[in-house]
Amino acid sequence: AQTVTQSQPEMSVQEAETVTLSCTYDTSESDYYLFWYKQPPSRQMILVIRQEAYKQQNATENRFSVNFQKAAKSFSLKISDSQLGDAAMYFCAYRSATGGTSYGKLTFGQGTILTVHP
Amino acid sequence: ETGVTQSPTHLIKTRGQQVTLRCSSQSGHNTVSWYQQALGQGPQFIFQYYREEENGRGNFPPRFSGLQFPNYSSELNVNALELDDSALYLCASSLTRRDGYTFGSGTRLTVV
Numbered sequence: 001a002q003t004v005t006q007s008q009p010e011m012s013v014q015e016a017e018t019v020t021l022s023c024t025y026d027t028s029e030s031d032y033y034l035f036w037y038k039q040p041p042s043r044q045m046i047l048v049i050r051q052e053a054y055k056q057q058n059a060t061e062n063r064f065s066v067n068f069q070k071a072a073k074s075f076s077l078k079i080s081d082s083q084l085g086d087a088a089m090y091f092c093a094y095r096s097a098t099g100g101t102s103y104g105k106l107t108f109g110q111g112t113i114l115t116v117h118p
Numbered sequence: 119e120t121g122v123t124q125s126p127t128h129l130i131k132t133r134g135q136q137v138t139l140r141c142s143s144q145s146g147h148n149t150v151s152w153y154q155q156a157l158g159q160g161p162q163f164i165f166q167y168y169r170e171e172e173n174g175r176g177n178f179p180p181r182f183s184g185l186q187f188p189n190y191s192s193e194l195n196v197n198a199l200e201l202d203d204s205a206l207y208l209c210a211s212s213l214t215r216r217d218g219y220t221f222g223s224g225t226r227l228t229v230v
Contacts, residue, residue, distance in 0.1 A: 104212070
């Protein structure tokens with residue numbers, strides 16, 4: 001079974017600065033997807049960024065980028081130029097790309113609460 | 119796109135009762151998954167439906183059951199409610215099993 005671990009329960013950052021959220025995972029599979037989701041107080045889970053394991057290039061979406069280290073099973077999220085609207089709970093998630101009954105299932109970490117100070 | 123809509127937004131039930139939560143997926147989304155999120159925790163996978171058939175299940179007892187309908191709506195049913203069932207229940211849908219998921223805003227269930 002796959003596991004996802006987020007070791008930082010809480011992080012804080014000053015507005016306009018950069019913050020990095022950590023995530024490690026454990027799997028015996030070689031083909032999978034990794035995601036970062038943001039959950040604001042409105043409760044809706046919003047996809048921030050997605051990484052396919054077979055791609056060596058780190059994914060980037062505007063101010064959000066990841067550092068994907070497949071051998072180390074590490075998947076950190078970097079938020080540049082932090083904004084007040086970035087404040088939320090952030091979840092790292094894993095999804096298998098192989099078949100079987102787990103296909104499509106998302107395995108989430110415990111989450112990191114990000115506070116942005118003005 | 120109309121997004122994923124869940125109803126009701128909040129619900130209070132008594133231990134031992136039964137509850138039905140509803141989800142309306144985006145048109146064309148054949149895959150729907152349900153997750154349970156306890157306060158301060160990450161979501162836990164309950165089960166997944168693909169073209170109206172359950173094709174994946176997490177570590178939840180049989181009193182958690184579901185249905186998916188041809189009009190892209192789905193239900194999560196929980197029988198014999200327990201206090202520990204109090205949580206946020208999230209529905210997520212995707213066009214295919216390989217695509218990313220769109221989540222609803224969830225139903226907050228409180229069991230007293």
